[in-house]
Amino acid sequence: MSRRLPVIAALAAVFFLAPRVSLVGTLLAQGANGRVTGSVKLTLANSAPSSAATYERRSVGPRPKPQPELHNVVIFFSDLPATRRAPMKASIAQKDEQFVPHVVAVTVGSSVAFPNEDPFFHNVFSLSRGASFNLGRYPSGSSRSRVVTRPGIIKVFCEIHSHMSAVIRVFDHPWFTSPSDEGTFAIDDVPPGEHTLVAWHERIGERRDRVTIRPGASTTINFTLPVLEPGQ
Amino acid sequence: MSAPRLLTRALVTSFLTVAIVLGAVFAVLSLRVRDQVRQAVGDNLASAQQVFTRVEARRQQDMRASVATLAENPTLKAALDTWLTERGSANEQTSGELLATVQREADKIADRVSADVLAVADGDRRIVASGGRLAASWPRGVVIGVREDASTPSDRALAVGSGMYHVVSVPLQLGEAIVGSLELGTALDAHYARELADLSRGHAAILSKGTVLASTVSGPAARDLASYKAPDTGGAHTMVLAGETWAVQPLSQLGDVTFLALASIDAAAAAGQTQAALRSLAWVGLGAIALAVLGSVWLARTLTQPIDHLSQSLAAMTTGDRPRQAVALSGTSRELDQLTTTFNSLLATVAKAEAEAEATYLGAVRALAAALDARDPYTAGHSERVSRFAVAIGEEMKLDAESRETLRLGALLHDIGKIGVPDEVLRKADALTAEEFESIKAHPSAGARILKSIPFLAPHIPIVELHHERPDGLGYPYGLRGEDIPLAARIVHVADAFDAMTSARAYRSGRIPVEAIAELRRCVGTDFDGPTVDALIAVLPRLVAAGEPVEPMVVQWAQRARSA
Numbered sequence: 191m192s193r194r195l196p197v198i199a200a201l202a203a204v205f206f207l208a209p210r211v212s213l214v215g216t217l218l219a220q221g222a223n224g225r226v227t228g229s230v231k232l233t234l235a236n237s238a239p240s241s242a243a244t245y246e247r248r249s250v251g252p253r254p255k256p257q258p259e260l261h262n263v264v265i266f267f268s269d270l271p272a273t274r275r276a277p278m279k280a281s282i283a284q285k286d287e288q289f290v291p292h293v294v295a296v297t298v299g300s301s302v303a304f305p306n307e308d309p310f311f312h313n314v315f316s317l318s319r320g321a322s323f324n325l326g327r328y329p330s331g332s333s334r335s336r337v338v339t340r341p342g343i344i345k346v347f348c349e350i351h352s353h354m355s356a357v358i359r360v361f362d363h364p365w366f367t368s369p370s371d372e373g374t375f376a377i378d379d380v381p382p383g384e385h386t387l388v389a390w391h392e393r394i395g396e397r398r399d400r401v402t403i404r405p406g407a408s409t410t411i412n413f414t415l416p417v418l419e420p421g422q
Numbered sequence: 423m424s425a426p427r428l429l430t431r432a433l434v435t436s437f438l439t440v441a442i443v444l445g446a447v448f449a450v451l452s453l454r455v456r457d458q459v460r461q462a463v464g465d466n467l468a469s470a471q472q473v474f475t476r477v478e479a480r481r482q483q484d485m486r487a488s489v490a491t492l493a494e495n496p497t498l499k500a501a502l503d504t505w506l507t508e509r510g511s512a513n514e515q516t517s518g519e520l521l522a523t524v525q526r527e528a529d530k531i532a533d534r535v536s537a538d539v540l541a542v543a544d545g546d547r548r549i550v551a552s553g554g555r556l557a558a559s560w561p562r563g564v565v566i567g568v569r570e571d572a573s574t575p576s577d578r579a580l581a582v583g584s585g586m587y588h589v590v591s592v593p594l595q596l597g598e599a600i601v602g603s604l605e606l607g608t609a610l611d612a613h614y615a616r617e618l619a620d621l622s623r624g625h626a627a628i629l630s631k632g633t634v635l636a637s638t639v640s641g642p643a644a645r646d647l648a649s650y651k652a653p654d655t656g657g658a659h660t661m662v663l664a665g666e667t668w669a670v671q672p673l674s675q676l677g678d679v680t681f682l683a684l685a686s687i688d689a690a691a692a693a694g695q696t697q698a699a700l701r702s703l704a705w706v707g708l709g710a711i712a713l714a715v716l717g718s719v720w721l722a723r724t725l726t727q728p729i730d731h732l733s734q735s736l737a738a739m740t741t742g743d744r745p746r747q748a749v750a751l752s753g754t755s756r757e758l759d760q761l762t763t764t765f766n767s768l769l770a771t772v773a774k775a776e777a778e779a780e781a782t783y784l785g786a787v788r789a790l791a792a793a794l795d796a797r798d799p800y801t802a803g804h805s806e807r808v809s810r811f812a813v814a815i816g817e818e819m820k821l822d823a824e825s826r827e828t829l830r831l832g833a834l835l836h837d838i839g840k841i842g843v844p845d846e847v848l849r850k851a852d853a854l855t856a857e858e859f860e861s862i863k864a865h866p867s868a869g870a871r872i873l874k875s876i877p878f879l880a881p882h883i884p885i886v887e888l889h890h891e892r893p894d895g896l897g898y899p900y901g902l903r904g905e906d907i908p909l910a911a912r913i914v915h916v917a918d919a920f921d922a923m924t925s926a927r928a929y930r931s932g933r934i935p936v937e938a939i940a941e942l943r944r945c946v947g948t949d950f951d952g953p954t955v956d957a958l959i960a961v962l963p964r965l966v967a968a969g970e971p972v973e974p975m976v977v978q979w980a981q982r983a984r985s986a
Contacts, residue, residue, distance in 0.1 A: 256598065288597065292597070315500070316500075316504075317500050317501055317504045317520060317523070318504050318507070318508065319508055319516040343507055343508070345500065345503055345504045345507055347496055347499070347500040347503075347596075348496065349496045349497070349500075350496075351496075352494045352495060352496035352499050353494070353499075353595055353596055353597055354596075354597065355499075355500075355503065355596040355597060355599075392507075392599070393599055
């Protein structure tokens with residue numbers, strides 16, 4: 191009983207404070223800061239095939255339902271100063287021998303949970319510099335999580351199923367997002383000035399573009415990425 | 423120059439025939455053996471090719487399967503993927519650890535597969551880590567070829583560094599994405615060529631664009647190998663390397679690289695079986711020649727012996743020595759037998775003609791002798807009797823048939839010379855004058871002169887001429903002594919004296935045989951030859967028993983002698 195009290199207190203504080211914070215944010219966005227919107231298009235039309243595509247496709251085990259590649263794209267500002275934000279709670283499920291979603295983007299200090307939704311054991315480990323860890327093997331229905339503390343790219347694997355992988359992008363600022371199913375995105379509350387906006391995909395790396403953010407205004411930018419949709 | 427003998431001819435003919443047949447067989451066999459060797463070598467290579475194809479396909483399949491399994495290595499994939507993500511931006515230490523992990527996993531996999539070299543490569547096929555026997559040839563950073571199009575098979579011949587390799591690629595996948603590859607290299611070097619050669623039980627060569635990558639062929643033949651050009655028809659064929667004919671069988675083709683199995687036909691033909699076959703043929707040839715020689719000698723002998731016999735008989739006939747008997751049929755060939763038969767009948771005809779001629783002569787001579795005897799009634803039948811006595815003595819003294827025949831005729835003619843003695847002298851009962859006795863003594867020489875004119879009576883001349891010679895040399899005409907007098911003349915002398923003593927003569931009456939024999943015995947050594955007298959005494963009873971026309975008194979005596 192006594193251990194639950196601080197948690198309840200914290201939840202209550204968030205409940206009361208959050209509306210005010212967001213209200214302030216909205217005011218700020220309409221005032222000093224600007225907004226960037228745009229779209230991401232995946233195409234191979236005018237780009238060379240990536241070398242990885244030269245191999246024939248090979249799958250191990252049941253062929254899982256392909257996830258839209260648009261969800262694996264992360265849009266972020268690469269040259270904005272570190273700005274501390276509240277930690278997030280993200281989740282990467284292990285389902286059909288796949289990490290779903292394949293890519294998540296979180297802020298530093300966030301916790302990422304890995305619930306096992308398959309009827310067999312899974313494992314989660316990483317060799318990445320940002321977070322080298324191994325959560326061990328755990329059975330169906332259980333979940334383990336990991337708090338990410340350093341910005342960067344964390345590659346996550348399953349040592350039981352060698353074809354499973356996931357990517358966690360950790361940022362020390364809040365100006366990042368992923369495109370919607372339609373490929374549109376928007377980042378609000380961006381400090382004005384000329385910045386570098388990056389569209390990142392695991393297989394092609396980063397595509398950079400300079401954008402100028404004007405206070406109270408919205409800037410549009412479109413990305414075309416040479417990424418092949420699964421099944422295409 | 424005389425014609426060759428039949429034996430020589432037969433020998434030469436059979437020898438030449440056998441030699442030509444053997445030579446032809448030898449030549450044909452050599453060519454055939456060469457063809458068969460070529461065929462056998464070709465078949466051998468073709469089966470080697472099949473074995474190679476099967477073994478190689480199996481090997482590649484096994485290798486790919488095992489590598490595909492090994493490629494599902496979570497540590498390798500995680501380490502490679504993480505290293506690829508972090509390289510460049512990462513700090514040195516973490517990057518080094520990741521690379522060490524990749525290297526460790528590469529070494530582990532290399533231990534488990536049969537490739538010469540194994541590499542872990544990134545998505546651009548740039549080597550990240552390599553392991554295996556030839557790992558040093560595949561250093562980090564080297565790109566393992568670039569694929570031209572998607573239809574190229576995953577195993578190719580590629581130049582990596584300074585060597586040529588048969589490379590099999592297996593992708594390293596993370597979900598749908600491919601993060602890199604495992605590259606397995608088999609070096610197309612002398613080591614591999616030796617393996618191929620073992621498989622094909624001959625030689626092997628690996629060629630690429632007119633250069634020999636590796637081969638087990640050595641010396642000048644290896645240089646000529648570079649000029650190899652695959653024929654349009656494909657399959658097995660032959661080519662000449664350094665003057666030798668080689669059977670060539672393409673094993674497989676990997677891009678520009680051609681794998682060949684080779685075997686020298688000349689070397690195979692020179693070795694083993696062929697020589698053994700030809701050697702045994704040579705033995706057979708020697709045996710055949712020996713048999714041919716023996717056969718022709720035998721054939722020639724069976725032919726030449728009867729022919730020799732015939733020709734000798736013919737020669738004898740022409741020189742006058744009468745052939746005694748018919749030539750026996752040899753039975754070796756019908757033609758020869760026919761010839762022999764013809765010769766024999768010719769011989770018989772000649773013999774008959776001669777016999778007739780002799781009989782005619784003999785008749786004439788007999789008639790002459792009879793006529794002579796008839797001149798004096800006391801000497802009638804004297805020549806016939808002397809002849810029979812002489813023959814009987816000859817038989818007793820074991821003379822041969824020829825001598826007896828001579829004896830018979832000689833005795834018959836012994837007094838032929840008396841033809842020149844006047845009847846008065848012959849028939850005179852009184853004692854002869856010296857002159858008359860001289861004319862009597864001349865009769866042997868006169869007889870000899872008469873006979874000399876008749877060639878076939880020549881053998882009888884000594885009997886006629888010398889039948890009055892005595893062992894003590896007191897005879898006439900020459901006074902010869904003892905053994906100097908021919909036996910035939912001695913016999914006729916005794917027979918003449920015995921018949922003269924036992925028959926009545928103009929000048930005295932005949933004595934009885936006992937007295938005659940006593941007289942003969944008394945005069946042995948002086949007038950008569952001892953053995954001849956003994957023979958006459960021994961033969962007398964037989965003469966009487968045979969009913970010889972001996973004087974009646976002689977018969978009486980003989981009867982008495984038999985009853986005694």
